[in-house]
Amino acid sequence: MEWGEALRIARLLEREVIYGTYRGSDPSLDEPKLARLVTWNRALGIAEGFASLVLLLLMVGAPVLLASPWELMATTIASTMLYNVLMFISVLMASSTSALSLQASGSIKVLAQLPLGREDIGRVVLAKLLRSLAPVLLVPIIYGAIVAEKLWLPQAFPLVALYGYVDVLLALAASLALSSALSRRMGVTKGLRSKLARAFWSSLYFTAMFSIGLLYQLYLCSGKVLELIKGAIPMLPSTTGFIYPFSATDCISLSAYPLGFFLSLLCCLAYLMSSILILRKAIKGYVNTALEGSSEAELGKGLRKPRFWTRCLPLNIAIKDLKIAVRDPRTSYIMVLPLFSLISFIPALLNASGLEELREVAYLTCMTLLGTGCILSALVPYQLMEHEGGRLWLLFSTDLHRRELALGKSLATAIAYALYAFPVALACSAALGDLRLVAYATSGTMLCLTASLMSAMLLASGASVDTRSFHISLLKSLCLIVLSAVLSIPILGPLAGLGEDVVASLAVSALELCLVLALNWAMLGR
Amino acid sequence: MGELVELHGVVKKFGRVAALRGVSLCLRRGEVVGLLGPNASGKTTLLKIIMGFIRPDRGEVRVLGRDPYLDPSIRARVGYVPEDVLLYDSLTVREFLYFMGRMRKMDPSTYIDRARLLATLFEIEDKMDCLVGSLSKGDRQKLALISALLHEPDVLILDEPLASLDLVAARVLKEVLREIRSRGGGVIISTHILSLAEAICDRIYLMNEGLIVAEGDLRSIKEVVGADEDLEEVLLKLTKKDEVLEALIRILKEEF
Numbered sequence A: 001m002e003w004g005e006a007l008r009i010a011r012l013l014e015r016e017v018i019y020g021t022y023r024g025s026d027p028s029l030d031e032p033k034l035a036r037l038v039t040w041n042r043a044l045g046i047a048e049g050f051a052s053l054v055l056l057l058l059m060v061g062a063p064v065l066l067a068s069p070w071e072l073m074a075t076t077i078a079s080t081m082l083y084n085v086l087m088f089i090s091v092l093m094a095s096s097t098s099a100l101s102l103q104a105s106g107s108i109k110v111l112a113q114l115p116l117g118r119e120d121i122g123r124v125v126l127a128k129l130l131r132s133l134a135p136v137l138l139v140p141i142i143y144g145a146i147v148a149e150k151l152w153l154p155q156a157f158p159l160v161a162l163y164g165y166v167d168v169l170l171a172l173a174a175s176l177a178l179s180s181a182l183s184r185r186m187g188v189t190k191g192l193r194s195k196l197a198r199a200f201w202s203s204l205y206f207t208a209m210f211s212i213g214l215l216y217q218l219y220l221c222s223g224k225v226l227e228l229i230k231g232a233i234p235m236l237p238s239t240t241g242f243i244y245p246f247s248a249t250d251c252i253s254l255s256a257y258p259l260g261f262f263l264s265l266l267c268c269l270a271y272l273m274s275s276i277l278i279l280r281k282a283i284k285g286y287v288n289t290a291l292e293g294s295s296e297a298e299l300g301k302g303l304r305k306p307r308f309w310t311r312c313l314p315l316n317i318a319i320k321d322l323k324i325a326v327r328d329p330r331t332s333y334i335m336v337l338p339l340f341s342l343i344s345f346i347p348a349l350l351n352a353s354g355l356e357e358l359r360e361v362a363y364l365t366c367m368t369l370l371g372t373g374c375i376l377s378a379l380v381p382y383q384l385m386e387h388e389g390g391r392l393w394l395l396f397s398t399d400l401h402r403r404e405l406a407l408g409k410s411l412a413t414a415i416a417y418a419l420y421a422f423p424v425a426l427a428c429s430a431a432l433g434d435l436r437l438v439a440y441a442t443s444g445t446m447l448c449l450t451a452s453l454m455s456a457m458l459l460a461s462g463a464s465v466d467t468r469s470f471h472i473s474l475l476k477s478l479c480l481i482v483l484s485a486v487l488s489i490p491i492l493g494p495l496a497g498l499g500e501d502v503v504a505s506l507a508v509s510a511l512e513l514c515l516v517l518a519l520n521w522a523m524l525g526r
Numbered sequence B: 001m002g003e004l005v006e007l008h009g010v011v012k013k014f015g016r017v018a019a020l021r022g023v024s025l026c027l028r029r030g031e032v033v034g035l036l037g038p039n040a041s042g043k044t045t046l047l048k049i050i051m052g053f054i055r056p057d058r059g060e061v062r063v064l065g066r067d068p069y070l071d072p073s074i075r076a077r078v079g080y081v082p083e084d085v086l087l088y089d090s091l092t093v094r095e096f097l098y099f100m101g102r103m104r105k106m107d108p109s110t111y112i113d114r115a116r117l118l119a120t121l122f123e124i125e126d127k128m129d130c131l132v133g134s135l136s137k138g139d140r141q142k143l144a145l146i147s148a149l150l151h152e153p154d155v156l157i158l159d160e161p162l163a164s165l166d167l168v169a170a171r172v173l174k175e176v177l178r179e180i181r182s183r184g185g186g187v188i189i190s191t192h193i194l195s196l197a198e199a200i201c202d203r204i205y206l207m208n209e210g211l212i213v214a215e216g217d218l219r220s221i222k223e224v225v226g227a228d229e230d231l232e233e234v235l236l237k238l239t240k241k242d243e244v245l246e247a248l249i250r251i252l253k254e255e256f
Helices: A004-022 A031-067 A069-105 A108-112 A116-149 A157-185 A191-221 A223-230 A249-252 A258-292 A315-327 A337-350 A355-388 A392-396 A402-432 A436-461 A474-487 A489-495 A502-525 B043-051 B074-078 B093-103 B108-121 B137-149 B167-182 B194-200 B218-226 B233-236 B242-255
Strands: B003-016 B019-025 B031-034 B060-063 B078-081 B155-159 B186-190 B202-208 B212-218
Touching: A004 A031, A004 A108, A004 A116, A004 A157, A004 B233, A031 A069, A031 A116, A031 A474, A031 B137, A069 A108, A069 A116, A069 A157, A069 A191, A069 A249, A069 A258, A069 A355, A108 A116, A108 A258, A116 A157, A116 A258, A157 A191, A157 A249, A157 B155, A191 A337, A191 B167, A191 B233, A249 A258, A258 B043, A315 A355, A315 A402, A315 B093, A315 B137, A337 A355, A355 A474, A392 A474, A392 B093, A402 A502, A402 B218, A436 A474, A436 A489, A436 A502, A474 A489, A489 A502, B003 B043, B019 B043, B019 B093, B019 B137, B019 B186, B019 B212, B031 B043, B031 B194, B043 B060, B043 B078, B074 B078, B093 B108, B093 B137, B093 B212, B108 B137, B137 B155, B137 B167, B167 B186, B167 B194, B186 B194, B202 B218, B212 B218
Parallel strands: B031 B186, B031 B202, B078 B155, B155 B186
Antiparallel strands: B003 B019, B003 B060, B202 B212
């Protein structure tokens, strides 16, 4: 199959998603209206893609452009590390979501009915994923040009750009491989062994998401160890310049020398070829799993009395969502994304010079985690509702209010937040001998519930039995994040050093929560 | 005694498409009513209006004496299974049934006995630890039916219930429907399977292009077009598809 044909089919699949998004709220959706919506959504998608491109470039390119000459190299190295991490994580997240929705919607099984081979279907899947990433794929070229121009090293351009594409290809491969693995695990449920196997694959998913960040942090921490080794063996060459992902940053300084540039280029091309091969294998596995389905499960015992029973509908929905989140992390990875902020503090924690500095870093680590969790909590209900698409008939055929649906989604978000916020806060509080952090965790949980409820109310108000998918635009996401940030002032204020009144923080958080609960009750009927 | 379900002059348009053009229907206690008709005749829209998912543009709808759109609490006494059954693939069968029982606010001991009975009747009692996503299409359909029957509804609304069911399950379903009827409940089934309509339905509503073109018991409908016709021929004649079918068969013979 030609790439043009694959892209054409990918455009068709996108149209399906748009139809599924609007069908529920507009049953009179006809072909002319759909065509207009498709055009509008495509234009919006392109605008959002370029907004993401600008955002990424601001985060990684701006520091390099604005750096002074004496700190240029250090800034460029740090920005390039961030560039590699962001490219990997953003592509992994976006492609995981697309891969899951392709599988869940059954689009691949529909394609199987056409006279297409598995390679052709794989090409369509890749075309679909790349279309959703399109403008972001320009980041490596633009950032490479920025680095080359600023450092007066034109030979750095191909290295930086190519490593960016290595990150993209590996992230695509990781998301597809993990999607296949998670789907294959679907049939296994009985016993401790199967539970451990499921926990392993779910953990692997998150580890993959944080992997490059973790590796870089370990690399920064290993500086002292490497120095000791180099001191003992002076002639020991540095090999990190050729080990991915460290080579992606070290190649910049190496490119200043002809031999260094040549070796770095060879290394980069080798990683690029390897990543293409890995991606091809991952696509093959993904298509095979999607077409063949999961294996038949082990049979088990009959129905027994449940250990836990409640008639609280929002709590039931929350428990159901958390179970699904644990078993299929692709449905709700934003819930645990704030934990990534912990990774960035590892070097600071390990390199703290004294007890006082350690206390400060521990405090900052915990408050950053709490604050990030609150800010991102507005996006979690969107992911949870995305998974409900097509299954809302189950909920609406019972006596469920929309406000209970919204509350259920926000409870799931808040419970997940509390599950990581309190242990971290308790550990830091014990280390600091200060219970303020536990109080802030309580405040953060209430704020998380507030922000996620605002978002869930918006989603629930437009949901109907016929809604197949939910769409939230980048602009809406940014607005929700800004709203969450404003609501989270009781946490963000102390983080920024603007007053540390714990009682005030708790009081304001409780007040915000009561107001939003009242709003939910008043505004959302059945 | 009031009807379980009453519709009077219901009209529903989606843009320029008139899905329902003045439909009146009733379901009495102890009755199974069949809704038959070709594709796009308005059957699914009608069922969604009865469930209160969609508001009609005109007309009156009453389920157990109440408007289902304005008072969705009535769904606590109604069971519903749509044509496209999507369930929570990541939950086990047991967890899914627990979840539906809790959502129905049932007492756990009542619920467990009921779920156990239905799981045995539909032969999935040994699949409690299976993830829903690993079940066959037929088993998922059975699970959806169980979830609709758990709370012993007074009214059961089924859209193409026999799709994907095996012979035994189909037979069990027919017996379940007879049981509901004998207890004074009511069932509305939308189906293409004429043998089901003939075997179980007390009355049939025949729909075509958003209108009821015939209603009554099977004998009276057959008398409209000719006493010797089977139900398939009756349907084709009343929906004026018999001439269309003849033309299509001619094309098939000449050009296929």
